[in-house]
Amino acid sequence: MFHFLLFAGNKNMYDLIIIGGGPSGSAAGRVAGKMGLETLLIEKEKFPRYKPCGGGFSEQAMSYLDFEIPQHIHEREIYGARVHFKGQIIEKHKDYRIATIVTRSVLDEYLLNKAKQTGIEIIFGEKVIDYIENHDYVTVHTNNIEYKAKFVIIAEGSQGFLKNKIREKDKKHEYGICMVTEIEENNEIIDEYIHNAIDIHFGVANLGYGWIFPHESYYSVGIGGVAKYLPNPRRTMIEFLRSNGFNEKYKLRGHIIPAGGIKRTIASSRVVFSGDAAGFVDSFFGEGIAYAIKSGQIAADVISDIILNSSNLSSLRKYELRCRQEFQDNLKYSLMLSRMMHRFPNIFFKIFTSDEDVLDKYLEVPALKCTYKDYIKWLVPRIPQFLFI
Numbered sequence: 001m002f003h004f005l006l007f008a009g010n011k012n013m014y015d016l017i018i019i020g021g022g023p024s025g026s027a028a029g030r031v032a033g034k035m036g037l038e039t040l041l042i043e044k045e046k047f048p049r050y051k052p053c054g055g056g057f058s059e060q061a062m063s064y065l066d067f068e069i070p071q072h073i074h075e076r077e078i079y080g081a082r083v084h085f086k087g088q089i090i091e092k093h094k095d096y097r098i099a100t101i102v103t104r105s106v107l108d109e110y111l112l113n114k115a116k117q118t119g120i121e122i123i124f125g126e127k128v129i130d131y132i133e134n135h136d137y138v139t140v141h142t143n144n145i146e147y148k149a150k151f152v153i154i155a156e157g158s159q160g161f162l163k164n165k166i167r168e169k170d171k172k173h174e175y176g177i178c179m180v181t182e183i184e185e186n187n188e189i190i191d192e193y194i195h196n197a198i199d200i201h202f203g204v205a206n207l208g209y210g211w212i213f214p215h216e217s218y219y220s221v222g223i224g225g226v227a228k229y230l231p232n233p234r235r236t237m238i239e240f241l242r243s244n245g246f247n248e249k250y251k252l253r254g255h256i257i258p259a260g261g262i263k264r265t266i267a268s269s270r271v272v273f274s275g276d277a278a279g280f281v282d283s284f285f286g287e288g289i290a291y292a293i294k295s296g297q298i299a300a301d302v303i304s305d306i307i308l309n310s311s312n313l314s315s316l317r318k319y320e321l322r323c324r325q326e327f328q329d330n331l332k333y334s335l336m337l338s339r340m341m342h343r344f345p346n347i348f349f350k351i352f353t354s355d356e357d358v359l360d361k362y363l364e365v366p367a368l369k370c371t372y373k374d375y376i377k378w379l380v381p382r383i384p385q386f387l388f389i
Helices: 023-034 059-063 104-116 187-193 233-243 289-308 313-343 345-352 356-362 372-382
Strands: 014-019 039-043 056-058 076-078 080-085 088-093 099-101 121-124 128-133 138-142 146-154 175-184 197-202 209-214 218-226 253-258 271-273
Touching: 014 023, 014 138, 014 289, 023 039, 023 104, 023 289, 039 104, 039 146, 056 059, 056 289, 059 289, 080 345, 088 356, 104 121, 146 289, 175 233, 187 209, 197 345, 218 233, 271 289, 289 313, 313 345, 313 372, 345 356, 356 372
Parallel strands: 014 039, 014 146, 039 121, 080 197, 146 271
Antiparallel strands: 056 099, 076 099, 080 088, 128 138, 138 146, 175 218, 175 253, 197 209, 209 218
16 A cells, blocks of 8 residues: 655655546656656546456567566466357457456555565555646646746546646547446356457447456456447447356446547647547547556657757657657557448458458557557458358
8 A cells, every 4th residue: 555645745846746546647657757857647536446447458468568477366377258249259369368357446555565665656546636837847736736947747547627728628539438347256257258359349330349348356347438339338348248148237447548540639748648548549449558657658758858858849759750650550550440430330340250350450459469550461361252142
């Protein structure tokens, strides 16, 4: 359990303030701490805290870390997927791991501990309500006090409002709504249902899907779809639960996720957004942790270079350039695939549930063996053969 650092507000000026203690904020804090920056991380919750999430932790996400995640945090190793669409079911497994299943409260606390080890200061239970950019620094206002820093990274997730100071709010076709619940179950029954794979249900929500992920002694069950086409997510979730034999009343929690691949403003003169706040989410599968980690690392690295090498402020533009080089193309093509599939669902989901090669090839994407661009180039020539089946 973390404790409050009440002395943090005594400093006159930090090199960097990070707003948000999730994977992106933790990743930024670890890089900044290792580079020797005077860094303050402000998190509105007290850790460990509940985080609504299916809990998929991809090989891509793990590859960005400079340390190993302890085995006890990996509740399940995932080697495949089972896909449903209109009564059709197909299941495919790889001979290598593509992801693990974690409980986010446990993972996030561990990641933040790794950032704390570098000597950064962390404050919990304090909410940032505003910030003001000045010529030489940024003033950050919380519900208790104000802080100053040369730069700020906003890593507060998709539901925060601070990003709206720099850009317009996302429109309803630019973000998704998810509903999720956790359902306790005996591990033997979970293993009998689905052991080392994830269960995906297409056709449940427009431009989205339903999921049943196997955890340690519980299922994560949820639905998600683009907000514009999901007018009643709670009702959709209840119908999904009932259709899969979960008939009791469960506590449902909602959250929003941005559609990745849409061009958004992600930086100003002294403030940058990372992770979900920047819109870095896989639009097809909803994966966000990998891009949260990598963008947080890049943001802190670029800011460290400006401070330590007295670089020009214009160097902050390198953040956007490096994100584009590292993963923006992948997000753009994930959005393209999502739109293609949901524009012609009967064709595309029919392909997914009738051709093992299509699902098998897709599993290479989260395993870092194939990009979305390469997957689309592989998939498109195969579509005509399914039009008349």
